[in-house]
Amino acid sequence: MIQTAKNSFLILFFAGLVFQSCNRNDVYIGKVQSLDSLSGAINGLVKENDKTDTVILEKAISRFKQYKQFIQQNVKDTISKTEADFLQQFYMSGNSLENFSLNRHSIKARMSLINSQIEKLKTDAKNKSILEEKLIEFTNQEKKEANYLIEASQKQQQLFYTSLQEFKTSLKGVEDLIKVRNNGQLPTVIKDTLSL
Numbered sequence: 001m002i003q004t005a006k007n008s009f010l011i012l013f014f015a016g017l018v019f020q021s022c023n024r025n026d027v028y029i030g031k032v033q034s035l036d037s038l039s040g041a042i043n044g045l046v047k048e049n050d051k052t053d054t055v056i057l058e059k060a061i062s063r064f065k066q067y068k069q070f071i072q073q074n075v076k077d078t079i080s081k082t083e084a085d086f087l088q089q090f091y092m093s094g095n096s097l098e099n100f101s102l103n104r105h106s107i108k109a110r111m112s113l114i115n116s117q118i119e120k121l122k123t124d125a126k127n128k129s130i131l132e133e134k135l136i137e138f139t140n141q142e143k144k145e146a147n148y149l150i151e152a153s154q155k156q157q158q159l160f161y162t163s164l165q166e167f168k169t170s171l172k173g174v175e176d177l178i179k180v181r182n183n184g185q186l187p188t189v190i191k192d193t194l195s196l
Contacts, residue, residue: 027132028125031139035122038146042115045153049108052160057101060167064094066187067174074181086173089166096163100156107153114149118142 071087079087121138124130130138178186 028128028135031135032122032125034139035118035125035142038143039115039118039122041150042111042118042146045150046108046111046115048157049104049111049153052104052157056164057097057160060097060164061094061101063171064090064097064167067178068094070178070182070187071174075177079177083173083177086170086177089170090174093163093166093170096159097167100160100163103156107149107156110149111153114142114145118146 067090121130121135121142125135175186
């Protein structure tokens with residue numbers, strides 16, 4: 001009877017170990033799958049970010065800088081309310097495009113960093129070379145950072161499209177203002193560029 005109780009206890013003990021080991025495997029497998037999904041979301045974001053028309057962005061920024069310089073040097077007198085409205089829209093949208101260009105590079109660098117961290121964490125999870133508690137903690141941290149990055153990137157993309165549209169809308173009024181002060185001509189460098 002005592003021997004049977006000992007055997008039952010040993011069977012239960014080893015069954016518990018096997019169950020606990022399977023449970024741990026489930027945690028590691030689940031986190032690897034979760035990290036795969038997260039990596040897929042970040043890679044999708046990279047592709048979306050790469051779709052931004054950088055040629056139009058650079059043309060708009062170049063035109064903004066050149067027109068801005070001309071305006072600062074040549075528009076010293078009083079302007080009409082309509083001209084002031086176009087100028088205000090021109091400056092706001094042009095500055096937003098410049099900010100977008102800078103932020104875009106920062107976001108791309110951040111995407112690359114998060115992707116490499118996710119890949120390292122996936123490797124650690126697959127090899128079970130990280131404690132379960134740390135795996136859960138780090139996975140949650142990466143999810144939080146990825147969500148923040150996705151949200152920031154989407155806001156930047158929206159800012160780009162809105163600012164570009166506002167910039168295009170303001171161009172005719174700004175060009176008219178420049179022509180009035182430059183004998184009906186746009187600055188020579190601008191005339192040679194392709195239209196937006």
